[in-house]
Amino acid sequence: MKPTQMDRLDFVSSIVLxxxxxxxxxxxxxxxxLENLKVNQFTVPGIVPGVLGLLLAVCGFAILVRSVKRGGWRLGITGQDTAAWVTSAPVQRSAATLGLTLLYALVLFPHVPFNFSTPLFVFAFVVTAEAMALGRWPKWQAMVTGLILAVLAGLIIGYVFQQLFFVRLPGG
Structure with missing residues (x-):
């Protein structure tokens, strides 16, 4: 049986998952x-991420097995395919999202007060996404909308974490 494009995509994505x-x-x-605090073993901080990680790995492995059975391992990728993939809009958007998120997580969040870094990140994300969708810089109305959204997001997120979850935020 000849592998379909979905079988090849499943093969690659299942390895990543x-x-x-x-x-x-x-x-x-x-x-x-938290053994020293005599915390119940089912309430430790790592239990939910651990279970979710395990389930993600199991599901990814199941997709891998299915795609291998269907011949998905025969990728048949050429240089042109790779160039087309790298320059495709979804990959460009994903790269921009990853870049902005890493900038926020590694530079802004640890070193800039939360009340400034988070709205700045939201504003940059909205403007970048709008620019990529339009193929040009957005008009001033979209910039103002992004600014309003950024300020509201910063205030709401800050309130929820500090007042409802009692989490101390950097510079907060």
Missing amino acids: TIFGIAILVESLRMPR
Whole structure:
């Protein structure tokens, strides 16, 4: 049987999902267990991420087995295919999202007060997404909408975490 494009996509994505699930499981096992506080073993911080990571890995592996049975491992990728994939709109949007998120997580969030970094991130994300969708910089109305959304998101997220969840935020 000749593999379909979906079988090949399933093969690649299942490997990513399986590895990601295993990484989540490993990191959840490294989280504190709080034995010294005599915390119930079913309420430790790593239990939910660990279970979700395990389920993600199992599901990813199941998709991998199915795609291998269907011949998905025969990718048949050419240089032109790779170039078309890298320059495709979904990959460009994903790269922009990943770049902005990493900038926020690694640079802004740890070093800039939350009340400034989060609205800045939301504004940059909205403007970037709008620019990529339009193929040009958005008009001033979209910039104002992004600014309003950013301020509201910063206030609401800050309130929820600090007042409802009692989480201290950086610079908060």
